Amino acid sequence: MSGNTGYAEIAKYFRQQITDGTLAPGDPMPTQKQVREQFATSIATVNRAFQMLKAEGLTAARVGQGTTVADRPRIAATASARLRRISRTGRPYGAREESIEHTADLLSCADPDVADALGIELHDEILVRTRVFVRNGVRTIAAFSFIQPRGWAAVPETLSSEPMGRFWQEMYTERTGRETTKLPELSGARLASRKELEMLHVDVPPYAAVPVLVLTNTFHDEDGPLEHWQDIYMPGLWRPDEE
Incomplete structure (x- = not known):
């Protein structure tokens, strides 16, 4: 990426x-001089990009260290971003990231939205x-994967x-010889279930709406349909604009 790059593109990078x-x-983040040379743009443009990253809580200024990545960025990777990272780098996790408390259970589908997404009958x-x-x-994300019977039959x-x-x-x-295709990622908001709050260790009264x-x-x-994912974000985290 180089040549007349705007501040929004630099921030996105x-x-x-x-x-x-x-x-x-x-x-440590690269210096503004290094970024200016990398993108062949003005120092004012780089400064504006750095201000955007700081405003988003992704970076912080430290005395004697310059700009660094925030200790706890208020951001979590989307499922689409995770898949792109795996494709690009082969790494399933980002730096200092892991997944824990894995479960797998055969259950009756009681959620109409999941049943509709998988093209099955309720229950x-x-x-x-x-x-x-x-x-x-x-903890950043409580992740759920709902898989059709023909999926686990084959794997x-x-x-x-x-x-x-x-x-x-x-x-x-x-x-099976069957290729899979991902539909566009969708986002929305709703109240968390008790199970989701427990997975994320959000301690609130039973009657609280989160x-x-x-x-x-x-x-x-x-x-x-073969598989449906739901990623529930820890309250206070947000997803990046990846378009």
Whole structure:
């Protein structure tokens, strides 16, 4: 990226690096002079980009250290960003990120939205996999994966609560010859369930209403819906604009 680059593009570039974990919490940012030379733009443009990143809570100024990535950036990677990172770098996690508390259960689908996304009848049996993303010691996302029966029939490894080690849909394609396609990522807000609050360790009274950001992704193969994801963000976190 170079030549008359605007401040928003520069901010987006470093925002993605922070989200991906290429720049980890506490890492020094390049100097404004280095960024100016990298993007062949003015120092005023670079300064405005740095101001945007600071305003978003992604960076902080430290005496004697210059600008660094914030210790706890108020941002969490979207599922689409995670998939792009895996494709680009092969890394399933960003810097200082991990997933914990993995579960896998065959359950009756009681959620009309999930049933609709998977193209099944309410109360049909589905596989529900869950995990919690943690970054720099802080819980960021409660992640749910709802999988059609033909998915776990082809890849029975998904029935184990152990981490897969690779994206299970790759194994599905290898074994069935069916390619999968992700529909556009959707975002919305709703009140968190008790289970979601427990996964995120949000301690509030039982009657409290806690709004959360929810991102959904649905995957299809030639036979229809295969998998549906729901990512529930810790209150106070937000997703980056990745368009």
